[in-house]
Amino acid sequence: MTTVxxxxxxxxxxxxxxxxxxxxxxxxxxxxxxxxxxxHPSNFGRLCVKGxxxxxxxxxxxxxLYPSVNGERVDWDTxxxxxxxxxxxxIAEHGPGAVAIYAAGQMLTxxxxxxNKLMKGFIGSGNLDTNSRLCMASAVASYKRAFxxxxxxxxxxxxxxxxxxxITGSNAAWxxxxxxxxxxxxxxxxxxxxxxxxxxxxxxxxxxxxLHLAIRPxxxxxxxxxxxxxxxxxxxxxxxFINQHTEGSDELLANIRSQxxxxxxxxxxxxxxxxxxxxxxxxxxxxxxxxxxYSQGINQSSSGTDKGNAIINLHLATGRxxxxxxxxxxxxxxxxxxxxxxxGGLANQLAAHMDFADADRDRVQRFWNAPNLVQGxxxxxxxxxxxxxxxxxxxxxxxxxxxxVSMPDADDVRAALxxxxxxxxxDNMGNTDTALLADVLLPAAGWGEKxxxxxxxxxxxxxxxxxxxxxxxxxxxxxxxSQIGRRLGYESAFDWQHPAEVFDEYARLTGFENxxxxxxxxxxxxxxxxxxxxxxxxxxxxxxxxxxxxxQRFFEDGRFFTPSGKARFINVTPxxxxxxxxxxxxxMNTGRxxxxxxxxxxxxxxxxxxxxIREPYLDIHPQDAERFGIQEGQLARVFxxxxxxxxxxxxxxxxxxxxxxxPMHWTDRYASKGRMGALIDKTNDPISGQPELKFTGVSVExx
Ligand code: SF4
Numbered sequence: 001m002t003t004v005x006x007x008x009x010x011x012x013x014x015x016x017x018x019x020x021x022x023x024x025x026x027x028x029x030x031x032x033x034x035x036x037x038x039x040h041p042s043n044f045g046r047l048c049v050k051g052x053x054x055x056x057x058x059x060x061x062x063x064x065l066y067p068s069v070n071g072e073r074v075d076w077d078t079x080x081x082x083x084x085x086x087x088x089x090x091i092a093e094h095g096p097g098a099v100a101i102y103a104a105g106q107m108l109t110x111x112x113x114x115x116n117k118l119m120k121g122f123i124g125s126g127n128l129d130t131n132s133r134l135c136m137a138s139a140v141a142s143y144k145r146a147f148x149x150x151x152x153x154x155x156x157x158x159x160x161x162x163x164x165x166x167i168t169g170s171n172a173a174w175x176x177x178x179x180x181x182x183x184x185x186x187x188x189x190x191x192x193x194x195x196x197x198x199x200x201x202x203x204x205x206x207x208x209x210x211l212h213l214a215i216r217p218x219x220x221x222x223x224x225x226x227x228x229x230x231x232x233x234x235x236x237x238x239x240x241f242i243n244q245h246t247e248g249s250d251e252l253l254a255n256i257r258s259q260x261x262x263x264x265x266x267x268x269x270x271x272x273x274x275x276x277x278x279x280x281x282x283x284x285x286x287x288x289x290x291x292x293x294y295s296q297g298i299n300q301s302s303s304g305t306d307k308g309n310a311i312i313n314l315h316l317a318t319g320r321x322x323x324x325x326x327x328x329x330x331x332x333x334x335x336x337x338x339x340x341x342x343x344g345g346l347a348n349q350l351a352a353h354m355d356f357a358d359a360d361r362d363r364v365q366r367f368w369n370a371p372n373l374v375q376g377x378x379x380x381x382x383x384x385x386x387x388x389x390x391x392x393x394x395x396x397x398x399x400x401x402x403x404x405v406s407m408p409d410a411d412d413v414r415a416a417l418x419x420x421x422x423x424x425x426x427d428n429m430g431n432t433d434t435a436l437l438a439d440v441l442l443p444a445a446g447w448g449e450k451x452x453x454x455x456x457x458x459x460x461x462x463x464x465x466x467x468x469x470x471x472x473x474x475x476x477x478x479x480x481x482s483q484i485g486r487r488l489g490y491e492s493a494f495d496w497q498h499p500a501e502v503f504d505e506y507a508r509l510t511g512f513e514n515x516x517x518x519x520x521x522x523x524x525x526x527x528x529x530x531x532x533x534x535x536x537x538x539x540x541x542x543x544x545x546x547x548x549x550x551x552q553r554f555f556e557d558g559r560f561f562t563p564s565g566k567a568r569f570i571n572v573t574p575x576x577x578x579x580x581x582x583x584x585x586x587x588m589n590t591g592r593x594x595x596x597x598x599x600x601x602x603x604x605x606x607x608x609x610x611x612x613i614r615e616p617y618l619d620i621h622p623q624d625a626e627r628f629g630i631q632e633g634q635l636a637r638v639f640x641x642x643x644x645x646x647x648x649x650x651x652x653x654x655x656x657x658x659x660x661x662x663p664m665h666w667t668d669r670y671a672s673k674g675r676m677g678a679l680i681d682k683t684n685d686p687i688s689g690q691p692e693l694k695f696t697g698v699s700v701e702x703x
Contacts, residue, residue, distance in 0.1 A: 015050050020051055021043055117370075130381075158553075168311075216576070395420070681696060
């Protein structure tokens, strides 16, 4: 009789920032259909359709299996020597500023930590930026301005404890489905819970809304300042909280009072009815347990940081923070954008929530024993690719991301990479638009093969665990990075043998000379054995002597991480998006669809996921369709001075007139002329550097 070997693994979904636990069962070598991990406190066994079909995406089609240099297969030593030699030569001739790395929120925290240490401590360049710049850089900047730290104050349970949910700039039903399911269940359990969805489009998320405010695109800060103006006019601010725990209220309130001209005027600014706005204002006033849930519609804007601060100002001024069911809550797009920003995976961060102040630099230099600690911030994503095109950066290493599709003005990114002396790409796929331009290709282990941790949107650190062998010669990113570090002469700094050792070093850095002045402290997780790391359960940081089991909420004590310990009000004067009238008569918005992920390198493998939406499309209002001669279901050309795409027209009054929507995922591999990134301008938020991906002028015509 043959025995069947059953093995089970608990891991974390590789898609969105909800960070759901996934239960894997293997029968001999076969991976059975995946299930949600019932014990994971972020999803309690639920999975959305993307997560449920993960087992469909594990084939080797398109996988990058072997290293190559200039198109020729080579062994690992040759590939790594080629990269290290070129790095050494560029640094010697042009300095470390001529080197760049562009990484991704797909990487595990251990990978992110390793690459940040290599670049900022040993190469000595700050030009390490990531696709998180496209995702939540504005949320980070606004938290830091207000709290003195990049601290997400709340937790998912707050969504269930609130009596008002304001969902703004987020199609949560499609982009963060399990959180949307939790909100739906909360509303069912508490019919008194009101949900306001703020979005120019009518999306699937509006199905849960008691009120949908289809505001003028980009006018979010006008709304949150109006809420603050109204609460002030009604004497409904929390003056005790303001007086005890904040600073800057006099300036803020003077500014807000000069802006508040009453409901009719605010409604006109927002392009909504005075009646709907009144409902919103009254519900807010009557429901102190408010969560404002926001995502890319806030962040991907030329004033994304200010929008985040307008939301935070409102929560601070009404004392709606640090309490159950009350917080501003930015939700990250990617599985580990949070982990990336924790280790320092943005060009304007150093490491472990430390910046470039002298004390931080000194502390990190001593901890790493770093010979070339970077002096200050490097170039953010848009500027980084501009510098490559200008010839100022001569070596770029792109890890686990596809900027030829996702970056604004994506054809300019192509031109930049074509002009660069050496482009290194490490990825688990060998056929991405970006990989096709690489001089050196390094095969990376993928989800299900690699081991490490990710942090989700509620600060919960979860293990990703491997359950499959890596195919071909694919290796973990942290290993590839450490091999380059060793070849540059830094053997002892990069002598890790297992991701548990990388995590341990990172955890120790967070606790190093941390006397409570920094929010991120994982000292309670330092010193774990490999076995303990393998068994590690999901936990919300910080994990230290004070919070050995993690911390659900921050700021219950009214203490913030600014020098004074008080939260800072930021004086926000709302601004509409930068005008693109020269680019075309319609405004193009972009975003996710339910069943695809990023540039589809994984989700396109699943025939089930492909069934939901088969091709890129254009949502267009009936009046605009008539004006531009577009018929339902026909191919439409969407174009401006930067390029054009071909998409299937879908006529719908879910769009406002003058505005169209195109999904972000399709590349030229999956649909001829599907890359919407080629149309988008490089305008970005001057504070966060986050591009304005949701407001592009375009024209349309039948194809
Ligand atoms: Fe994965 Fe996000 Fe779906 Fe959860 S909600 S299963 S993390 S894609």
